[in-house]
Amino acid sequence: MAGISFIGSYSGIDQATIDKLMEVEKLPLVQLSNKKTDITAKQNAWKDVNTRLNSLFEKLKALQNPKTFNSMKAKLSNDEIISATVSKDAVAGTYKINVSQLATNTSYISEKISLENGDITKALGITTGKFTITNADGDSRDINVEDSDSLKAIVGKINEAAKDTKGEDGETVKGTGINATIIDGRLVLTDSKTGERNIDLNEYENGTLISLGLNKAARDENIGVNSKLNINGIDIESDSNTVTDAVLGLTINLNQQGASTITVAADTENLTNAVQDFVDQYNSTMSFIETQLAAGTVKKGADGSYTTEGRGALAGDSSLQSLHSSLRRMVTETLGGNKGTTINDISILGVTTKDRSGVLSFDSSKLLEEFSKDSQNVMNFFSNKVGDEDVGFIAKLNTKIDSYISSNDGLIKTKNKSLERTLDDLNKQIDRFNDRMIRKEEYYTKKFAALDTAMMKAESQLDWLQGQIDAMNGAKKK
Numbered sequence: 311m312a313g314i315s316f317i318g319s320y321s322g323i324d325q326a327t328i329d330k331l332m333e334v335e336k337l338p339l340v341q342l343s344n345k346k347t348d349i350t351a352k353q354n355a356w357k358d359v360n361t362r363l364n365s366l367f368e369k370l371k372a373l374q375n376p377k378t379f380n381s382m383k384a385k386l387s388n389d390e391i392i393s394a395t396v397s398k399d400a401v402a403g404t405y406k407i408n409v410s411q412l413a414t415n416t417s418y419i420s421e422k423i424s425l426e427n428g429d430i431t432k433a434l435g436i437t438t439g440k441f442t443i444t445n446a447d448g449d450s451r452d453i454n455v456e457d458s459d460s461l462k463a464i465v466g467k468i469n470e471a472a473k474d475t476k477g478e479d480g481e482t483v484k485g486t487g488i489n490a491t492i493i494d495g496r497l498v499l500t501d502s503k504t505g506e507r508n509i510d511l512n513e514y515e516n517g518t519l520i521s522l523g524l525n526k527a528a529r530d531e532n533i534g535v536n537s538k539l540n541i542n543g544i545d546i547e548s549d550s551n552t553v554t555d556a557v558l559g560l561t562i563n564l565n566q567q568g569a570s571t572i573t574v575a576a577d578t579e580n581l582t583n584a585v586q587d588f589v590d591q592y593n594s595t596m597s598f599i600e601t602q603l604a605a606g607t608v609k610k611g612a613d614g615s616y617t618t619e620g621r622g623a624l625a626g627d628s629s630l631q632s633l634h635s636s637l638r639r640m641v642t643e644t645l646g647g648n649k650g651t652t653i654n655d656i657s658i659l660g661v662t663t664k665d666r667s668g669v670l671s672f673d674s675s676k677l678l679e680e681f682s683k684d685s686q687n688v689m690n691f692f693s694n695k696v697g698d699e700d701v702g703f704i705a706k707l708n709t710k711i712d713s714y715i716s717s718n719d720g721l722i723k724t725k726n727k728s729l730e731r732t733l734d735d736l737n738k739q740i741d742r743f744n745d746r747m748i749r750k751e752e753y754y755t756k757k758f759a760a761l762d763t764a765m766m767k768a769e770s771q772l773d774w775l776q777g778q779i780d781a782m783n784g785a786k787k788k
Contacts (some may be wrong), residue, residue, distance in 0.1 A: 327758075349732055358602075366592060366711060379689040382398060384573065393562075394561060407541050409538075413505050415502070416507050417499060418511070418530070421523030422495045423461060430460060430462045434521070439513065440514050441524075442511070451471035464522070465491065468490035471488075488502070499511075506533060560574065576681075581681065585672060593669050597669075600634070604625060640706055641670065648703075
């Protein structure tokens, strides 16, 4: 019957026997698979090392950024009265502020307009015409009114005129900044800018402003006022509630009338956080490297076999050992060649090793003590140029790290390329070996099938011969 194998019917060598033979034949495949697993583990380990080094590289950038050292912060005694933002140009000090008047917007309110059933969407039926809106800066727009326009439509035209647009030449055409709304049947025009600013309304023809109740005789004019405040005894007036030019490096936002104090001081939290982030990432990176370099512990099993527990994927790798040694040495050694600072050892700034393990610890009080003495001295320790060369602490570390993680010629990229080639070669070896095993199994199957056939024929011949002998013996007895 097709598809049924009688292999082993005569010889006793069946498929199970062939499977056992193939297990022996495939022993080299186990070695190749183990090599593949080992190479893959090394690839993944180097990728993880690269990720951690890149994170350390990013943490170090903060200690090269002047903002980390020069940033200032403002503390308010009453943040309901004012709020404030500071720039690096701000000068440390205390500023007593009293807000006596907030800046307001100019607004014009029309007479109540006659609307059919109070519906702002129905045509007003006023005579077609136009009027011009001009703001205090001289920006002007015409408003064309049709007899079919509703009050809502006219508000829409005024608000469109308030926006900046692009001219045919691509240049910006300033809008008026005068916005309109409807309150209780009245048209209200409001300047988007605060301060003592007028709104000029001029009509060309047909009494359009009169029809809208916006002519000078009919409208109510509420001219905006400037803000007024006193800073450390000095009176200041501004056309805005955001005062940017009163105190160097300080933007003061006026919220309501009243008194508050702003205390400006150096923001050392950014600096201490940056150093702590570096220490934490350094410790994490070094710990991971040590795990990958671990030789492991050899243990004997109950069956007498030996296994290695805790062995790192990159155990014995000289390149990784060199990186580990270099980073530890560069963090703890005395820094030379940096004449821009009197600090030549990061331990002076509170970063020290806990014990022989090389784990770093950080005492922020030492950093802040040195920073309060001379902030530039501390900044120059981390990053300082001599000519075109950065001789600071961070630059030296970054140079070493970059030699490993560079996407152009970094050692890790080179390592991974080499491992990838080895992996490709192993995959080809495995494919070739599997092909051989298929042919080998076919060979065994044919060989033992042939043996069965031969034994079957031999048995048939033996039966025939036995029959002949039996016949001869019977003839003799007669």
